[in-house]
Amino acid sequence: MGYRDTIFALSSGRLPAAIAVVRLSGPHARIALKLLINKEIPDRSPRLVAIKGGDGALLDRALAIRFDGPGTATGEDIVELHLHGGRAVVDAVLATLGAIAGLRPAEAGEFTRRAFDHGRLDLIEAEGLGDLLAAETEAQRRQAIGQAGGGVSHQVATWQDAALNIAARIEAAIDFSDEDDVGDADVAAIHAACAALGGEIGLWLARPPAERLRDGIAVAIAGPPNAGKSTLLNAIVQREAAITSPIAGTTRDVVDVAVAIAGVPYRFLDTAGLRGDTDDAVEAIGIARARAAAAAADLVIWLGDDDAPEHAAVIRVAAQSDRRDGPDWDARVAHADIALSAVTGENMQRLLDLIGERARALLPRDGEVALNRRQRDALAAVADSLDEAVRTRDLLIVAEHLRAALGAFDRLTGRARTEDMLDALFGRFCIGK
Ligand SMILES: Nc1nc2c(ncn2[C@@H]2O[C@H](COP(=O)(O)OP(=O)(O)OP(=O)(O)O)[C@@H](O)[C@H]2O)c(=O)[nH]1
Numbered sequence: 001m002g003y004r005d006t007i008f009a010l011s012s013g014r015l016p017a018a019i020a021v022v023r024l025s026g027p028h029a030r031i032a033l034k035l036l037i038n039k040e041i042p043d044r045s046p047r048l049v050a051i052k053g054g055d056g057a058l059l060d061r062a063l064a065i066r067f068d069g070p071g072t073a074t075g076e077d078i079v080e081l082h083l084h085g086g087r088a089v090v091d092a093v094l095a096t097l098g099a100i101a102g103l104r105p106a107e108a109g110e111f112t113r114r115a116f117d118h119g120r121l122d123l124i125e126a127e128g129l130g131d132l133l134a135a136e137t138e139a140q141r142r143q144a145i146g147q148a149g150g151g152v153s154h155q156v157a158t159w160q161d162a163a164l165n166i167a168a169r170i171e172a173a174i175d176f177s178d179e180d181d182v183g184d185a186d187v188a189a190i191h192a193a194c195a196a197l198g199g200e201i202g203l204w205l206a207r208p209p210a211e212r213l214r215d216g217i218a219v220a221i222a223g224p225p226n227a228g229k230s231t232l233l234n235a236i237v238q239r240e241a242a243i244t245s246p247i248a249g250t251t252r253d254v255v256d257v258a259v260a261i262a263g264v265p266y267r268f269l270d271t272a273g274l275r276g277d278t279d280d281a282v283e284a285i286g287i288a289r290a291r292a293a294a295a296a297a298d299l300v301i302w303l304g305d306d307d308a309p310e311h312a313a314v315i316r317v318a319a320q321s322d323r324r325d326g327p328d329w330d331a332r333v334a335h336a337d338i339a340l341s342a343v344t345g346e347n348m349q350r351l352l353d354l355i356g357e358r359a360r361a362l363l364p365r366d367g368e369v370a371l372n373r374r375q376r377d378a379l380a381a382v383a384d385s386l387d388e389a390v391r392t393r394d395l396l397i398v399a400e401h402l403r404a405a406l407g408a409f410d411r412l413t414g415r416a417r418t419e420d421m422l423d424a425l426f427g428r429f430c431i432g433k
């Protein structure tokens with residue numbers, strides 16, 4: 001796919017800065033560079049150049065690099081200008097570029113779009129790149145670089161090859177069989193290959209989803225009024241995010257605080273104290289929200305007695321250990337995983353360690369790339385088709401299911417890689433077969 005216009009943009013961060021990088025990509029990138037500096041520079045050799053405006057006035061002395069396509073990030077000719085990072089310098093250069101015929105400012109994501117269109121990266125890698133730019137924690141960065149670096153794409157290519165291999169086996173089995181009489185051994189082998197591939201994909205589908213890493217692990221702090229939930233939230237996130245007071249029923253809305261602890265992203269949710277007997281309509285709404293937040297959370301920190309909500313992951317906390325005042329303190333400790341005080345800090349580190357332990361079980365393991373929703377849906381479609389394929393002995397129908405599986409792989413990568421190969425493969429069947 002060839003684009004006719006050449007795009008340009010400031011590719012580095014906010015101005016003013018020590019250096020600002022302006023990037024051009026497209027068929028006119030080299031000509032534009034020549035117009036700016038009034039000479040040619042060699043491919044992939046940085047040069048200190050004088051950049052001049054349309055009227056010949058010097059705009060900046062800068063570093064210019066020319067990358068001739070197609071072996072570039074976008075697959076097109078690229079030029080990079082490393083300017084002095086003042087606003088006026090950058091504005092003047094951008095204005096000069098905008099006045100050159102065939103050049104226009106890039107839209108958001110357009111360089112990556114061109115890279116995708118020119119086959120420099122697939123959809124999975126593009127998604128990874130987007131996540132990498134958005135990554136705020138170490139765990140997010142590792143996950144994103146795994147996707148952007150082609151880890152998943154490589155795995156998908158291996159699966160595609162395996163599926164194509166099965167398709168070829170089907171063709172061979174049909175070709176070498178007598179009319180309508182395919183050997184049992186052939187069918188069994190093809191079924192086994194489909195099941196093995198489906199099983200492997202199933203393992204990937206069972207991994208924790210990437211969203212949890214992107215959005216943060218949701219931890220709801222819940223319990224009766226005045227248990228010390230908001231005080232605990234503030235201690236965990238180390239700022240006064242929620243109002244605390246001795247008045248029962250202080251917290252009404254869910255207070256949602258994003259924070260990274262030990263490189264892991266979390267969303268801590270402080271909730272209204274749960275009690276059944278309120279006549280306050282607003283508090284009742286808050287309690288309904290609290291229950292919903294706890295039910296939807298990945299992890300619940302429960303500050304109540306032995307009546308913790310039904311949830312797959314609960315940490316029971318006996319809070320306000322510095323007080324130990326109620327007659328039921330010993331009973332509360334007996335029901336709890338941990339006794340702590342958000343005021344004195346006693347056992348707070350242990351709580352964070354406990355949360356970290358539970359979080360690790362909910363997150364992709366180190367070195368294991370996780371899949372996002374779109375990727376999981378496409379792979380689930382592959383797995384379904386393979387599942388269908390082993391339910392029939394009619395190899396032509398098995399071949400149809402494989403075609404569907406390969407189509408889902410293509411949707412996953414955004415590349416129609418397999419259709420042509422399949423046409424070539426099955427085009428050799430005689431009509432009616
Ligand atoms: N001494 C001591 N006081 C605490 C501790 N935690 C909370 N408190 C006090 O207990 C009272 C209630 O604390 P909050 O954090 O507002 O309780 P809550 O569970 O958020 O209450 P609601 O929002 O009303 O449901 C406040 O006066 C806090 O200062 C603690 O660990 N030690």
Ligand SMILES: [Mg+2]
Pocket residue numbers: 229230231242243244250251270271272273
């Ligand atoms: Mg509160």
